[in-house]
Amino acid sequence: MNKERLSLRTILLLCTVCLLGFFLRTACYRNFIQPNGGFCFYSPDPYDHLRRIVLGVKSFPLVPSFDSYAAYPKGLGQIWSPLFDYLLSAFSLIFGGSDTVVEQIGFFANPVLSVATIAATFLIARKSFGNKNAAILAAFVVAASPGHISYTLAPKLDHHVLEPMVILILYSFTFLGTEGRLSVRESLAAISAFPLTILMWRGATLFWAYLFIYLLIRGALESARGNRRCLDDYTKVFLGAAAIIAVICVADPWRTSARFSFNIVSWFHVVALAFCALLLQFLGTSGSVKIFCRRFFFLLALLPTALLFPFVRSFGTEILSGISFIGGTHDSWLESIPEQQFFFVWGFWYGVIGTVTLLWFLIPPAVVLSFREWRQGGFRNGTLLAVAVWGAGMFPLVKLRYSGVMAIPVALASAWLFSWAWVRWHAVLPRIALASLAPILLIPGYKGYVSNVTFTNSPITRVGEYGRSGVFEWIRKNTPQTSYYLNPQREPEYGILAPWRFGAKLYYLAQRPSVTTAFGWEAHGLYEIGGFMATDKLEVAAQIASLNRVRYLLAVPDEFAPYYRLAADGVRKGVLPAETLGTVDGTGSMLQRLATHDGSSYPMGGGYVTASQRYRLVYETPNPADMGAENSFYKVFEVVPGAVIYGRCGAGNAVGLEMPLRTSSGRLLRYTDRAITNEQGEFLFRVPYATDVRQGDTLPLDSYSLSCSGGALRKVSVPEQAIASGLTITR
Template structure:
């Protein structure tokens, strides 16, 4: 008996760890799934033995991580390799790059090589993405229950919008934004929940020495502030996420006034969170702020500190006015109305007395609403349901969320219905307002879907469990399992019972068995419905994740080839890893490719993805005058120009926009009726054919005297000769040699040279000049006739014609003539 009791006690004590272990094991499985989804791109990004990165900004983050690794803890703040030749102060806060550098140092045991640094940068988003599972689970479990938390974490693990920004090789701070903001909000939700349970109030704080209940929400609020400060140290847009706390406090206090509830708990948690954010931000940012007392929302400066002081002051004012309204039993509707009036008055005050601060706030609002001079040209900044041309599309929402967007909408509807109750919990209100805030951001600019992914995951999990419980899916699964395991055993037991019982007993047992059998029979309609719901949520997401993995490489082969050539075959520039001095020359291209040029080509870029130098680049590409183009490149100390097919075609409208011109100046755009309906047809105008980008990329610069083709990417073509991929061309700016001589007055003299590119493509260079009234002509040419190996080279000597009459041939031009701008006198042979 004693032994039996001991065994019973032991088995009972083991039940609790089993339950705990089951939850931990389930979360570990979710972690593993999240890790695998984010490592799907590993194979494509490491196929050549090195590591290729996705996107555009990722390459500049890698440059900063590389610099920081070898100069830890210093980070790259001013870079002479961008906005060449002036250099540029980088506005990105450094925390993400510091994390990448620290990881590289750890992986490299204190002495990492470049490959280790690149691997650390590539794996960092994966690690941060997987870690975000924890706060997602905590938030969902706090607002709903642990089951919802687990399913929410699983949905988040595979949701494309977040997988996309946390894949291997996506070295961008967006994943850190999600992680840090989610952790900060998770702790704030825990603070609200604990504050409600402990009935936190201003009175309870006076007795905190004897009553420890208020300590926990205060600690949670302070930790929330710590992560907010790290977020500020990561992204310049972070103050908007901190401001959300004030917005929530206003809404919650309004609801509390309506229901007659005191709001001390909300304001205490908010004030502590903001105060902690302020106190942590000051030392974190002190070493990174600009010199003096300059205020800037685009850099780490004293702006963030002053902004936090304003937010903290705002919370205290909200608190004071809420207490006053409660004591005076004012109508709750006056509270938000008066505060909105105060906010408007504050903006007016700023406009009158501090135009700079007012401009920061207005520009911040424009940024989050997708407005602005440069934002309008960024594809990822367009609204979620619109194309860049303003047409309705579902591609953005399906590519980000699969079919979970629909389930999240249904979950949001159910949550709103639930929150109609006057006793709704503060944490639920917080989650609802947070969801609407992120939904607005995602709808305004599709790039913010990575933020909204968390809310979509939790709402989907909420709906999932509502539907699963209505279907009694878990019980139906148990029935199906029991039926498979116990069918034979039940039938044998029933048979033995029938043999041993009397006829009357046998009949009764048969009826009981049949009744029980019907109760244990699984409902296949519910099983199929539940399985279909699971497939709806997960299959579409995983399929999109796999698609992203296949298209992981952002640099197409043409750019990769040309950038590698640029690094290997052009004169090396100085100060690459110590960019405090101005390098010898720069490379001009469109801003989309600037970060690639700097990191892969290791050359300074006039314009890059910070939209630096875009006006100069746009003006160069659109000018119809080679003299003006020459003036621009000499002013900017440009030696090479890189063009691609997209710059001459698809990106051309953005180039015209940033040059202050209209696309209608270059294309005749009209809508025509075709076999498949209406379609837009763009017919080039003469102005397009005169632009520098057209002359360079489409005509190989064959009419120009100072730009010569030095490299072009190989092109795969279809049977009909149409290119299947982007073509990239590199041109060198040279002084050019001048061919001078005499011909018939006012006659057009043409210099001709046959050339072969590095791909073996043959083309003809022709440059002409009209002889003056004395018959004098001068033609500046950029190509030498000397052999240059496998690169672009002449296959003939220059020949001159006057009208249709040949003047002379066999003119040799050396490389020295081209580089030094030498003059070559050309004399027609006697009798010509």
């Protein structure tokens, strides 16, 4: 422990490192200023948080726990840990609580909290290694970590920024019980760490396991020396934490405790902590490696019998679900998210060097060397054990998702190796070389820094989603307003179906309910959008739209394969009808019909695909100049009953229907459909467009034209009333 006061030089160095970290995370801010003023953000996650922060401001000090605008019509409870949003709601209220204040605080929350993480890393490294230079190095590594920067950029508002702080809090257990037992003050701090970290990040449970391993080893060694007080104190900490979380579950402010889940604050965490306390007493009091192994294998032998009990199976299932999420899975939703892929999938230079840098490779030697030093020192140095356990535990987390938290073990490993070498190399030149090593190892990742400093939304996103022509602004101003927006406890009038990445933008920017969210199978809507876009059957699409009370659709020309995989999962799980799936290549799918062909019929394989019938284009965004205006990227369709045009034209004849319209982008749209008359010479067309009024920003230019191979051309006018009521018009 180092109680030496910080020198002015050290303080200035730390401030410089903090300013560097702040700059690297805010340098791109100009790229996220909205055309209409204020800030825009990147990805759906910031908008989910902004939505909860706004609701928190309106209901403060109560905690918003349900949002009927998300996962419509079922609504969404508390999916992620709530502390982050609640704190930002409180800060927003201090500065007035307006929507503008919320967005400004949200935009700079990540950089400010990153500076706090950098400073905390310095303090913990200094206390761990007793070397202020090593502590400055640790702070610098976090400040300059491309992976951490990428996750904490200003436009990426997310509770992920708290995740490295979770690691630091749990690592700080290293400083507890240095005198052989925990003081009352230390015990209270340790107990509070568990509920605090799970309220910061639901993934904290994994790192509780690392902490448990560390405390088990440390407590078992103390017990073997005849000091059981330390082990008993650790046991009381786990039981005390379990009691606090049990109180939270009883109060259930976020309505999550009913689910016994690894991912949500629930009774699962109470059981897990109590189980850890029992294991500490059973395994930690072994006294020797031989007895420890006997007891461990005894527990393994009991496992098959224990699994006969449903409660034990549920507990084990939740643990395995957490491990599978971390280690990799063949889940169709997770596979569609780039950050759930491994570093190496993105190549060595981008995936590894561009995220965790060459410093990541210092973790294994730090683990080996610290473990060796720990053994040679008589197993008494808790810091050496902590470096070995945390380094070994976190090194295998090789997904992009964990590149942000990886900055902490990389920083601590680098700092420990630095301090180890510093006390052995007394000459000036070796120390200069040592101090230069970390910046040199960061140089190969320069592309990552350039990418973060110049980070921006794509041109199609800037033009299509924001500003006066942005799709969400248009929806907010031109669709019927829905109820309960700021008190979303009751069900609004209708929902909008869109790809899941647009869900949060719909209920924050457009202020309309969204069927989909960014929470995959944890919430309603994922399989619905997959099934709707993947099916080639109009009846299935209509059923999905009807069951979810969909009034509008947002279609974009996405890749088809992810939708097909989601639909296949939905069918397999019984969420979607068995007949949902169509062609594997997407031919005739609703995605192709709407995003590419505007709902009109089009030729396919010597025949044609009929029109989508119930979906009319009411708005499309202009494309950036370099993309051309042939086909818009964002298209809004209204779901309508559609009028039926009935007529006769001789048996077996081909009948064509066409209507010209002018879209919001000025494009000429020719709505067409095709049919073959039956044996009685009858034909039916269900049409979505009225000929007498503008529909959204789409303007009809003429009546419907009917052509028949056995008859003359006919004109048909269809009023809006017929479209809205599903009336039949005979011609």
